[in-house]
Amino acid sequence: MDGESMGFLPHGSARGDVEAAFPNIEGSGFSGWGMKWGYALTGEGEHTMRVVVTEEGGGTASEEVTFNVIRFKSEFISDPTD
16 A cells, blocks of 8 residues: 555455356466455545565566545534434
8 A cells, every 4th residue: 555565465265256257267266355444544635555466376466556535524423412
């Protein structure tokens, strides 16, 4: 995120859609990955995220996206006791 590593991501979750698209690739059905992350922790403004995938043989592929974090001008959910 913004040029800094966020570490390794858990991978290997079930992906039946990928397996259906690539039935001849061993393990394609367990190619899912995911990460929980709070956009608000990044700060308002433009940010860049790059995901790098490394295969067992050491080859890599990466994809980079740019996005904006925008904050609400007031509390989104108000306190019902106020």
